[in-house]
Amino acid sequence: MEYNFKEIEFKWQDYWKKNNTYLVLEDLNTPKFYALDMFPYPSGAGLHVGHPLGYIASDIFARYKKLKGFNVLHPMGYDSFGLPTEQYAIETGIHPSIATKKNIETYRKQLDRLGFSYDWSREIQTSDPNYYKWTQWIFKQLFNSFYCNIDDKAKHISELIKEFEINGNINTKASCDEKTPIFSSTDWIGFSEEEKENILQKYRLAFLSDTWVNWCEGLGTVLANDEIKDGLSERGGFVVEQKLMKQWLLRITAYSDRLLEGLKTIDWSDSIKEIQKNWIGKSDGTSIDFKIENTKNIIKVFTTRPDTIYGVNFLVLAPEHELVIEIVSADKKQEVNNYVNEVKLKSERDRQAGKHITGIFTGSYAVHPFTKDKVAIWISDYVLANYGTGAVMAVPCGDQRDWDFAKYFGINIINIFKDNDVNNGANTNKDNIITNSEFLNDLFVTDAINLAIKRIEDIGIGKRKTNYRLRDAVFSRQRYWGEPFPVYFKGDIPRLLEDNEYLELPPVDKYLPTNTGEPPLARAKKEDWNIFKGDRMENNVMPGWAGSSWYFLRYMDPKNELTFCSKEKSDYWGQVDLYIGGAEHSVGHLLYSRFWTKFLFDRGYISFDEPFKKLINQGMILGRSNLVYRIKNTNTFVTFEKIKDYDTTILHVDIDIVENDFLDIARFRKWRKEFNNAEFILNDQKKYLCGYETEKMSKSKYNVQTPDQLVEKFGADTLRLYEMFLGPLEQFKPWDTKGINGVHNFLRKFWRLVHDENNKFTVSENKPSHENLRTLHKTIKKVDEDISRFSFNTIVSTLMICINELLDQKCNNREVIKGFTILLSPYAPHIAEEIWNKLGNKESVFFSSFPEYKPEYLKQNKIDYPVSFNGKMRYKITLPATNSKKEIEAAVMQHEKTKHYLSNKSPKKIIIIPQRIVNIVF
């Protein structure tokens, strides 16, 4: 074998390991570059070809930056807490750490085989106690912090307590629970320990609260909003329902505006920014108080359209609204109760699916703040309890949902827009003119909004207000395989462990909830915990995103036992310069890490407040499934060409027993029992051709491609090149191994260029020709340009073109080969290392530097001008580069083909762009 990739690849992988080639240390004299991959969750299935796509891209970029003289941090680790491993533990009784260890070993073997330049000395695992103690540490900081709205940053809770002691919370401007009572300093001093803590919980950034949560019975735990898809759990597809539970929450809402504003400072794709923007969901409006008739209660509503206040003729509360019980009239009590219970029983999904209108009149009325008219109070599940105030002022003529509701229940619709017909639907246009509205008459909507807010504020019934869709993040999970909270309870009061105390997961007999429905950790006896304090320990664990919200910081200082990451190191490495990973994390992980980063910044632990400067979302690699066609009710299979002649059923067939879409019939018969006696109707070549389809890779479709088989067949260098060659990194693309021969041949061509018939390395020592250098420098320029815009696929083409040209030129000149080898090395590090070594270099090509581009080699003294007629290119003419416009025109007009294409017409205009193009208009 001429190009023995296997021997070469193992040789160099071994060399890199022995020589610690990829070890990286802080070096203040060298500019840094931080290239990061989203670390994988080590599942039992191992890597498939989709996973390494991003890893290869970031590895190429990291190696390129290294060649460009940067000190590159390029680490890897594992997001090793998670549900699948715990499910496995439940089934087998094996501790999840054991399965995790095994899975990580598999991942490591697969990763090592691909030749990545990771500094493995910095490896982290989120389930490692040495890692998660620092996750607990960050939790402690969140617990001990509140968000000050004056300085717009998080501060230590002791500053808040000081203020309470002096002034109470009368002037406090801090993010807190909506229902925080007002108290004076004397009140505060008089409060019991428990009362004080209950107040503080309303301010802490990590706090306990009774909240409506997404409870997933199937998984036995609560879920965050972003873990739910279409009302079902993303993992497992179980039903999710609303449940009121005491949970740990993180006050991410305090950061809503900064999370939104920060998007402007980072280089992420528009689509991800949009998704985050929508998720935060900022809307400007005003709160308005409606007095309830004959009581002291008021209903607060939030609206973005205070200009429509005169169009209000009923209010709607969420069924869960706390005032419902109080205001319902005696005769309606039963009916309302039934409705509220009905709604509570509905799962999230049912509630979303049920598009038909439901609701009940409570029997009570509010008073319109301006007209003093009676306003009926209804409840309906179209109003959400956890958005705004859980109550809306219904304006049927200006809001389609209110209009639908009014129509359905036969409620009168008041018109407040000029030239508007209320019979066909609501009018949501913003260019309307207001009418029938007293002081707002004849104003445009935008002006009316401002005036209405002013009036509302003046008479003290409401305030300008900004609302966010973003909710505080539920931070408890009723599971085992996650970070334990550094918290114990004295009675019902949560207490933090001391600064130097960290919990480790205690052993339990089963990974299931207790008989009384407590989380698995409740099974641990007092002596099972490494620390036990108070009456009981917290039994919940943190969610999957806890450890991944800050892991990029730990890589900077992975072994530090005194702190999560020294300021010195985070100041050196700073933000992640390039972060590559899948788009499925666009909300959860990316939003939470931004939140934690801002928090750590506020508290002075790091010096930047956005974690990932540049983000690239790699597109998914889709599988290419093969299909066979069985004639219905038979065991006979028809080749793809003839399926239209038969009535067939389509079946997926394992891609392993198909070669170039032709079925290996013998193996197919052996594949499954029921096919042992299968018959076949073949094509004219006596072969069975399979159909194919592009779809997500999955076991059930028998279309999963692992990198292992391909690396075995073609080598890691080929796989790396091929994954890049497939197309733009961000695009979704089908995986088809047909083309892999192409890039493999490219490496073989390169090999042959520098080896003779006896496979002996040979390069020419002559001076390279101008043509040789032109090819090389053209390539240097394009590789450099393309990589700066992350166009990895076109670089592979460029390298191929370079080799094709050098082969044409029969050039294996040492100088040219040297340059080319460096250019190739980020993509195909093994073969590059081998050739680099044979060129006589003692050090790894990793430590060489990117060749310098010299424009003089690209200078041309002749230009191939394309000559167009009316914009269509017709022929080319070679002219000296120094020719003036006049000379070019003369040469073109003299050309015999010009006469032909003009066919006796005379040109109206001749456009000449020197060095580029000639266009003749006639």
Place this chain on the structure above:
RNA sequence: GCGGGUAUGGUGGAAUUGGUAGACACGCUAGACUUAGGAUCUAGUGCCGUGAGGCGUGGGGGUUCGACUCCCUUUACCCGCACCA
């Protein structure tokens, strides 16, 4: 419904600021070579047409000497959000 994105040969894709559409690769066709190899080499390969020539970047329109690229409009598909008041 709202927001974002995509659309180019038989296939994956290229064309960076408006300037030779289809680079590179797969596949296919024909041929050469041979110690039958997942080999290599040569030629061809967008579509229609024998040809001259015509057509051609989802469809329609526009700006321009010139449009895959800019503007308007429309269709299909993908992603996110969806009673958000």
